[in-house]
Amino acid sequence: MTTAPQQAGPDLTKVGPGPAPHHPVPPRRPRTRSLTRLLPLSPAVILLLLFLAGPIGYCAYIAFTDLQLTGQAHSSFVGFANFRAAFKDEEFLNAVWLTLVFTVLSSLIGQNTLGLALASLMQRASKPVRTLVGGIVITAWVLPEVVAGFLLYAFFRREGTLNAILDWLHLPSQNWLFTLPILAVSFANVWRGTAFSMLVYTAALNEIPKEITEAAEVDGAGGWRRMWHITLPMIRRSIGTNLMLNTLQTLSVFGLIWVMTRGGPGDKSQTLPLFMYEQAFQNSMIGYGTAVALLLLVVGALFSLVYVRLLRTEV
Amino acid sequence: MALSRTLPRTPRLTPRLTSRLADRRTTRRLAADVGLLVAAAAFALPLIWVVLSSVDPHANLRVKTPDGFTFGNFDAILTPEITFTPLLNSLILCGGATLLTVVCAALAAYPLSRFKSRLNRPFLLTILFTTSLPITAIMVPVYALFVQVNLIDTMQGTILFFAASQLPFAIWLMKNFMDGVPKELEEAAWTDGASAFQSLIRIVLPLMGPGVAVVTIFSFVMMWGNFFVPFMLLLTPDQMPASVSINEFFGNRGMVAYGQLAAFSVVYSTPVILLYVLIARRLGGGFALGGAVKG
Structure with a gap:
């Protein structure tokens, strides 16, 4: 293992401009030669075209039709009707709002801040504590999504551990999954996803030269000032990539919420992926569900573009 | 005398400052350890629940000491x-x-x-x-x-x-x-x-x-x-x-x-x-x- 990834995001391996500098530019080859060279790419490209690009294209097509799940001879082209319907649909707007709340709470505030806090505490902590904490947080992350859903379902239930602790502290308990389902699933996502940010920030903090923080310390800069004026500016690229990846991951959370609340009670925790699923399968409106999916995909693609721009220099 | 007057400008060299920094570092390490352990406990609760419940003959939704030890659930x-x-x-x-x-x-x-x-x-x-x-x-x-x-x-x-x-x-x-x-x-x-x-x-x-x-x-x-x-x-x-x-x-x-x-x-x-x-x-x-x- 020569280049173990060291840093944030897929950018952690220093990609650099590839192996290019090491070898001289080969003399001009005949065209057939260069095509043969690209041949090994073909299985991957075919697979990606058929099973990723295909569905994305198909998505963009059926979003503009009234395709239904059953008993329909022909679907017809309906233009922007699905999108117009969506923006008048209170349930859709509710799902957009909940997705926003879920993303801001669990990704931007929760995973990102907690991940940074854990990573910077780990810089100072003693080794056994570091190993223990890392192990626990990462286990939460490696667990299959459905299992994580069950564990947090149990934790937040009326008879669950959280209320047991609140009772013990003489604080009012409640049925979290019923009263504040979006908060419960957001916390669940923080529980499950923080490890990623923690790993990204640990790698980023390790790259800051010791002399810089030590110099600031000697000059009397306190912990918060060092964090604000030195650490954060130095890891800003990692913050950028981490925020992008967290947000993209959070936008597509389905299983966790499905297992914990099924989007309920009512639609109080129905984020866009669950709304999309319900419209397409429970209401049999594939066309409408896909229109919602396309919106989600476009938002995801925009975030993804920002992410690629951040990493562009690395390719 | 001249030497002592130059000292403040190169604080890295004073033994007193070094030891004070070291003290501060130990305190900070302890604080960091405590903070991390609290966070780890919160993260660990659901994991502890699943492990204990899997061998508990009367498991419920709370983290508790098992009422006994059984492989019945696995069976x-x-x-x-x-x-x-x-x-x-x-x-x-x-x-x-x-x-x-x-x-x-x-x-x-x-x-x-x-x-x-x-x-x-x-x-x-x-x-x-x-x-x-x-x-x-x-x-x-x-x-x-x-x-x-x-x-x-x-x-x-x-x-x-x-x-x-x-x-x-x-x-x-x-x-x-x-x-x-x-x-x-x-x-x-x-x-x-x-x-x-x-x-x-x-x-x-x-x-x-x-x-x-x-x-x-x-x-x-x-x-x-x-x-x-x-x-x-x-x-x-x-x-x-x-x-x-x-x-x-x-x-x-x-x-x-x-x-x-x-x-x-x-x-x-x-x-x-x-x-x-x-x-x-x-x-x-x-x-x-x-x-x-x-x-």
Whole structure:
């Protein structure tokens, strides 16, 4: 293992401009030669075209039709009707709002801040504590999504551990999954996803030269000032990539919420992926569900573009 | 005297300051340890619940000392219907898709890493873009498409889709690992007339064994835990992998058999945790893989 990834995001391996500098530019080859060279790419490209690009294209097509799940001879082209319907649909707007709340709470505030806090505490902590904490947080992350859903379902239930602790502290308990389902699933996502940010920030903090923080310390800069004026500016690229990846991951959370609340009670925790699923399968409106999916995909693609721009220099 | 007056300007040299800094550091280390342990306790509670409940004859939803120690929960779920068939399905599904992913990724990474071409950069940027697209969003159209081409409810269809969805990240990772193998090692083989394919199989891949292991295990772990893809693309209960069957089983029988639920969760999660530990060790501490993950 020569280049173990060291840093944030897929950018952690220093990609650099590839192996290019090491070898001289080969003399001009005949065209057939260069095509043969690209041949090994073909299985991957075919697979990606058929099973990723295909569905994305198909998505963009059926979003503009009234395709239904059953008993329909022909679907017809309906233009922007699905999108117009969506923006008048209170349930859709509710799902957009909940997705926003879920993303801001669990990704931007929760995973990102907690991940940074854990990573910077780990810089100072003693080794056994570091190993223990890392192990626990990462286990939460490696667990299959459905299992994580069950564990947090149990934790937040009326008879669950959280209320047991609140009772013990003489604080009012409640049925979290019923009263504040979006908060419960957001916390669940923080529980499950923080490890990623923690790993990204640990790698980023390790790259800051010791002399810089030590110099600031000697000059009397306190912990918060060092964090604000030195650490954060130095890891800003990692913050950028981490925020992008967290947000993209959070936008597509389905299983966790499905297992914990099924989007309920009512639609109080129905984020866009669950709304999309319900419209397409429970209401049999594939066309409408896909229109919602396309919106989600476009938002995801925009975030993804920002992410690629951040990493562009690395390719 | 002159010396002492210059001292404040080079504070690094004073022993008193050094010891004060050291004191402060010890205090800070203690504070950090305490803070981390509190956070770890919060993270650990659900994990402790699942472990204790799996051996508790009267498990409920709270973390509590077990009323006794029993393997009854494991006995109850270790049947073909509940555990073995779904786990075997998971293995076929994730194993097949992982194999396909790794083979395609290794082949694709070779020209990207070895030959200079104007297409490399746009191709890699597209791959990077695709790694972070929300796959969840395209599952409805994939379902509709699979119905049309008769791939719905088939293992091979699901395997192909799984492989395609994991492929961008696998290619990215594999290419970066491959860049770490010096090109000089291959040049001798090339002069002896070996083809690019031979040199990939005989020289490059063996040299990047740990890298291939990381890509393989990472792809497998991601698919093993994936719920939405098989949930959408498979319909027959006999074909369901563990991620879906666990949900169906415990959803249908009411969430009452908590001990069994916990036992099943333990059985289903252990393989991926062990596999992760394996690559974490290989990469020296696990933190190195950090950003590489989460395709």
